[in-house]
Amino acid sequence: MFEKLRDRLAKARTNPSLAWALLKTRFRVGPAGGAEVADPAHRSISDDGRYTVFCDRAARSTLAFRTFRRHPDYVPILEHVTRELGQSYVDVLRRWTPHVIDRINDFKVNDLVGGPITHEYEGIGRVNPTTLRYVKVATDLETCFNWTATTAVAEVGIGYGGQLLCADRLLSYGTWTLFDLPPVLRLASRYLESHLLQGSYRLTTLNQSQPASYDIVVSNYAFSELPAAVQRAYLRKVLSRAASGYMTMNSGREGTPFGGDHLCLAEVRRQLPDCEVVEEHPCSAPGNYIVLWGHRSRPQWS
Ligand SMILES: C[S@@+](CC[C@H](N)C(=O)[O-])C[C@H]1O[C@@H](n2cnc3c(N)ncnc32)[C@H](O)[C@@H]1O
Incomplete structure (x- = not known):
């Protein structure tokens, strides 16, 4: 558990949305909700008692679904790639698979739903990392x-x-x-x-x-x-x-x-x-x- 928190804190130093999410979840007062898998021995790291409860809410509520990808209970599990790491992916794509860079707009379809945080990348435009x-x-x-x-x-x-x-x-x-x-x-x-x-x-x-x-x-x-x-x-x-x-x-x-x-x-x-x-x-x-x-x-x- 300590290692998990340490890893997330390290990532949060360069990722404001993750830092904000961690601050909100770690210092929130009140129950975290139940983990999905009852037996702790069978529970994944991501089944932290907040994430799956939020997934359930986002699946049912139109309001929660609209911005689920920037919710503090969701960001630490799925949306913590930094802008800088995103740039490294762009660099690899540009070097090895330029045909994909040419069609990058086709993949931006993945940013249309769920309100993800996006950043501006040179020659690419705004994309979620x-x-x-x-x-x-x-x-x-x-x-x-x-x-x-x-x-x-x-x-x-x-x-x-x-x-x-x-x-x-x-x-x-x-x-x-x-x-x-x-x-x-x-x-x-x-x-x-x-x-x-x-x-x-x-x-x-x-x-x-x-x-x-x-x-x-x-x-x-x-x-x-x-x-x-x-x-x-x-x-x-x-x-x-x-x-x-x-x-x-x-x-x-x-x-x-x-x-x-x-x-x-x-x-x-x-x-x-x-x-x-x-x-x-x-x-x-x-x-x-x-x-x-x-x-x-x-x-x-x-
Ligand atoms: C860190 S996320 C990675 C998700 C995705 N592969 C990605 O690259 O963004 C870990 C994933 O494992 C899932 N998970 C947790 N327990 C699981 C289980 N028992 N069986 C399958 N997936 C599980 C989580 O719900 C989550 O979707």
Whole structure:
């Protein structure tokens, strides 16, 4: 817990919206609300008693939905990418995938709903920095894997569906299956139904899903934030059955932001024997890395 707070405080130094959100939530008087998962041993770092309660409210209330992406209970979990880190994503996109920079306006669709904070970037215009991260990850996915209109994708830990929306503007896929907690899925459904997708999506929790095979699994800052027991269940039902995968990890080895009850990288490697590890770039937190398997090539920047 202390490490989590330390990491967020470090990010807040260069991120006024995160600093404001932390100030408001840490010093707020009154109950935080209930965590979604009753058993603390099965609770993700993000299931902090405020975030999922707020997701539920934003999914139901038009007023809360209108600005959910700048709400203090939501910003620390999903909207804490700094303006500077956003610039690093622009630099990587400009260097390695200029075709995406040429079409950057197509991805700004991700900033139309939910009232995100945006910044001005030279030659790009106003964009939310988390949207820039989703675009950069989408270009990694484009490079690393084969995409056809029948590709079955699973994403573990989906936020509001922004990664899917940005990938949808770049990649052909069949069905994108979104795994998360029930209130988060309700919010994502409301968000995604505000847009028109090229592909299709399906929402599910881990418990609602039979073990199944996917062509590609994606999980960024999410599988790695789950407690070990839940990670093992995802490995058994989803990850180890997937032909390929891309996971940004912020736990599991020395120096990563999150210690505590998460599988170590050696254990993840045992379960995904063909995986390869590359350092995250741009690095969003010290020690972060990407686990890849079944890929045709590494990301261009690696
Ligand atoms: C830090 S957020 C990352 C979201 C998204 N991948 C992104 O890159 O913006 C962690 C995500 O994990 C989700 N999560 C928490 N518990 C989960 C569980 N048991 N199964 C799947 N996702 C979970 C949270 O709701 C949240 O969407």
